[in-house]
Amino acid sequence: MLERSWPAEGATRVPYWVYQDEAIYREEQARIFRGDTWNYLCLEAELPEPKSFVTTFVGDMPIVVTRDASGALHAWENRCAHRGALVCMQPRGTAERFSCIYHNWTYDHEGNLTNVAFRRGIAGKGGMPADAKPESQAPKKLRVSSINGLVFGTLSPKVPALETYIGTEVLARMKRVLKKPLKLLGAYTQVLPNNWKLYMDNVKDTYHASLLHLFFTRFRINRLTQGGGIFVSPDGAHHCTYTEMIEDKGDAYEKDGMRSAGTEKFSLEDPEVLDQVDEFGDRVSIQILSLFPGFVLHQIRNSLAARQVVPKGIDRTELHWTLFGFADDDEAMTRRRLLQANLVGPAGYISMEDGAATGFVQRGVAGSPERASVIEMGGSTIGSGDSRITETAVRGLWQTWRRYMQV
């Protein structure tokens, strides 16, 4: 169906048409987001009580996530069986039932159509025939599964269980962060001027972090000379990278004349914004974890967040950030997390550049759909290792993407 061929070099090249083609975008929605993948939906902490709900997305598809009266979680397509209008307009809240505003068709927390207004007409006049089957167009239901407070859903009947999908190595790194009940701190959206995959390959690109994000390097928060490593799931789909807390004393960046090293000694007037408590007891200062297709979990010092990647067209992506702490955080820890919120998000000392860099790629490749990225740091293999001067996880993303897209 897709008349595209991949460059002969294989894993070390990514052709630029992948970021530009409307047909590719539509196929991704069907084969990836609505296909055999698990997609992040929300935090359980956003559904604190029975009968609460939030709205979210799986790719383009609007979704309602609910907690029913018994406490069980459900997710279903936010589309009325009748004419396709959104059933749930509010971003969150509690509800006894869900009524479409257009013609008042009503749904329960599981997404079942429970009432069609005037289905039998009034006084024997009007209404639907007895054999009408409006339920045949009911909203699609998702399988729902959560891991330590994060809720995921899939439209696929055949994708394996969530924990199997993630795999043991990356799952263990995920549970390392999600070790206690979560407390919501807040949320916002960063709108990125680029294709969703440019953000995902940025997240998986451990090579860029200390070169693009000068704040990291100038303040010696993360240099590639620090201890750390990378895990890539056996199928290439998911990854996790980490950096140890030890302060770098080396001068590899200065010797190589790297722009990010700078020429003057640079220090913060008030370094409290960086004060980290080793809350996981393993001296890891940064852990970035991604799940295919569009989920990122970060621990940057004591800043913890879920990032949901929501595609909005070939050259526009929304990044939904949800920052959290733990339910038992004391006042000092909450204050620390709020100060460290300065590191991330649209105004983040170390996150603000990602949108700029990936937007530059979207613009830079505009005239060259037939050309390709060179992704050869660390060779052509895909796997775990102890060097972050590698693009192994980026190759893993593309291997996975090609498998789903059959390109």
Add this chain to the structure above:
Amino acid sequence: MDVALQLAVEQLHARYAHALDADRLEEWPEFFTEKGRYRIATAENEARGLPLPVLYAEGRAMLLDRIASLRHANIYEPQRYRHMASSFLLERVNDRVVQSTSNFLVVRIMQDGATMLFASGRYLDRIALPEMKYEERVVVCDSRRFDTLLAIPL
């Protein structure tokens, strides 16, 4: 109505906006008291009682760090803001503090000329008297959505 106070507050707000719009970012920390707080929040988080800031600085040292990082560390495409601040409501708290509430629009102009309404919202200020500096400036953005990045303070 204390007309002198009203004019002094208007001057403070105007000087603040002009300093940012004219890329005199180094002056920005000087609009705050030594322990002055600056916080960008969203109306949604505020309404939900959630404390997450988009940007938060407590004390002039952190404000200086923000500008130093913008000048020497952060990479972003050249851009300018144009602030439009509304008239404001004043409420005298005591001899030392006055509160001001105003609306704002910030237009962002990129180097290629692309111009967009980047942010709208309210300034909720506590202004220290008699020095006429912000003891606290909370910028409550109407939208939870930020285009690409928020480098320059609002």
